[in-house]
Amino acid sequence: xxxxADHGGGxxxxxxxxxxxxxxxxxxxxxxxxxxxxxxxxxxxxxxSWDALVxxxxxxxxxxxxxxxxxxTHHHPDHHGLCGRVREASGAWxxxxxxxxxxxxxxxxxxxxxxxxYMEGKLAAAxxxxxxxxxxxxxxxxxxxxxxxxxxxxxxxxxxxxxxxPGRRLRAIWTPGHTPGHxxxxxxxxxxxxxxxxxxxxxxxxxxxxxxPHIGLYEDPDDATLTDPLGDYLDxxxxxxxxxxxxxxxxxxxxxxxxxxxxxxxxxxHEERLGDLLALLGTPLTPWQLAERMEWNRPxxxxxxxxxxxxxxxxxxxxxxxxxxxxxxxxTASDPVTYVAV
Numbered sequence: 001x002x003x004x005a006d007h008g009g010g011x012x013x014x015x016x017x018x019x020x021x022x023x024x025x026x027x028x029x030x031x032x033x034x035x036x037x038x039x040x041x042x043x044x045x046x047x048x049s050w051d052a053l054v055x056x057x058x059x060x061x062x063x064x065x066x067x068x069x070x071x072x073t074h075h076h077p078d079h080h081g082l083c084g085r086v087r088e089a090s091g092a093w094x095x096x097x098x099x100x101x102x103x104x105x106x107x108x109x110x111x112x113x114x115x116x117x118y119m120e121g122k123l124a125a126a127x128x129x130x131x132x133x134x135x136x137x138x139x140x141x142x143x144x145x146x147x148x149x150x151x152x153x154x155x156x157x158x159x160x161x162x163x164x165x166p167g168r169r170l171r172a173i174w175t176p177g178h179t180p181g182h183x184x185x186x187x188x189x190x191x192x193x194x195x196x197x198x199x200x201x202x203x204x205x206x207x208x209x210x211x212x213p214h215i216g217l218y219e220d221p222d223d224a225t226l227t228d229p230l231g232d233y234l235d236x237x238x239x240x241x242x243x244x245x246x247x248x249x250x251x252x253x254x255x256x257x258x259x260x261x262x263x264x265x266x267x268x269x270h271e272e273r274l275g276d277l278l279a280l281l282g283t284p285l286t287p288w289q290l291a292e293r294m295e296w297n298r299p300x301x302x303x304x305x306x307x308x309x310x311x312x313x314x315x316x317x318x319x320x321x322x323x324x325x326x327x328x329x330x331x332t333a334s335d336p337v338t339y340v341a342v
Contacts, residue, residue, distance in 0.1 A: 003052065004059045007249065008192030010168075011200070014056030016043030018078050023252050026078045028053060029202060030060050031187075034167035036068035039092075040185060040202045041251055045081035053082060069093045069165075071157065073204025074182040075100040075150070079251060084151030095155035095163070097174065100181030103220075104150050110221060116140040118221040119309070126312050127286025127336040135305070157183050175206045175240065177233025178213040182206055184240060195257060197246030206233075207240055207248055209256040212266060216313030217320070230321040234270060237263050274327070277318055284331045284338035291315035 005013045010032035015025040029040040037057075043049045054064050067090040072080050075096065083094045096104070120136045157163070159174035169188040176182055185202040205213040218227050241263035248262070249255050256262065280293050291312045292300050303311060319339050322328035331338045 004056050012060045014053060016049050016052050018044045019046050027251050033165045036066055037062050038069040038165060039067055040071050041073055041079040042070055042082035042086055044078045050082060050085060064089045067092045071185060072096040074179040075103050080150055093155050094151060094153045095157045096153040097157045097181030097183050100179055101153045104152060108149050113140060114221055125336055127288035175236035177215055177229055177236050178205045180218050191246040195246035197244050199245055200247045200249055201245040203248050203250045205251055207262060208250045209253050214310060215317050217316050228320050228324050230317045237266055278327055278341045281328055281339055281341040284340045286336050286338050287312055287316045287319060
């Protein structure tokens with residue numbers, strides 16, 4: 001399969017590989033402007049990924065040194081990872097929504113040990129067994145704590161605003177859920193092939209053609225606010241459905257039309273999943289116990305250690321939604337806390 005694709009109207013994409021990940025690659029978009037090419041996302045910070053990006057830009061008729069800016073849909077490393085190297089090579093600015101910029105700053109400033117203590121406490125409160133918690137404590141005791149220093153953005157993507165891209169009409173749409181500061185970018189220009197609808201949408205991970213993005217709790221060691229990421233995501237989906245773009249240009253898989261149809265599928269999927277969880281909550285369960293019983297792409301016993309953190313976070317996000325909508329409640333005085341259907 002070709003590494004680059006021309007989507008017409010001064011928009012091309014590059015398949016940038018994600019190491020050891022079933023998603024395979026991130027679609028990095030190259031948008032021509034009167035001030036020079038701008039990227040939507042950059043891909044994972046890995047030597048092979050960097051080489052693919054550099055070679056892809058050459059194949060697109062430009063080069064890494066000519067990039068003038070990067071628009072980051074959200075802070076995850078398969079989107080934001082190579083921003084620092086792009087900026088070093090080209091002097092490009094990096095723009096991100098303020099909520100995700102705050103996460104980048106916090107990631108850079110928070111000592112790794114603090115994250116281990118935080119995650120251990122959260123997992124224990126969710127009912128994780130001792131055999132799952134022990135490796136976290138052992139890693140902290142050994143001092144084997146990874147450092148992570150993602151590139152700081154130097155511009156803010158403001159929802160509703162037209163971005164400062166000479167010769168283009170690209171508007172930011174805030175779509176929280178997958179992350180608190182996820183944005184989609186709406187190219188308010190006639191579709192180059194004349195497809196019916198309202199322009200084109202760079203959807204990041206918010207709207208994908210064949211999979212659903214992970215919706216877990218927003219993690220912040222210093223903020224105990226009870227957020228509702230799944231509620232945020234469902235509201236954001238409806239907003240994009242009303243927009244009705246002619247074509248969606250996602251960060252994974254492939255481009256597709258009929259965004260309202262895909263939105264309806266995803267809304268129905270999540271409502272069905274909430275119903276399935278309510279059935280499981282006929283007896284009180286901790287978030288960990290609920291995650292063990294939820295339907296995943298493989299049996300729980302085969303889910304890797306690190307992926308179980310993600311699964312439990314997703315279970316908790318669904319529990320938050322059920323509690324907020326009055327369909328489940330916490331059992332008084334349970335420790336760790338259990339939840340039951342109302």
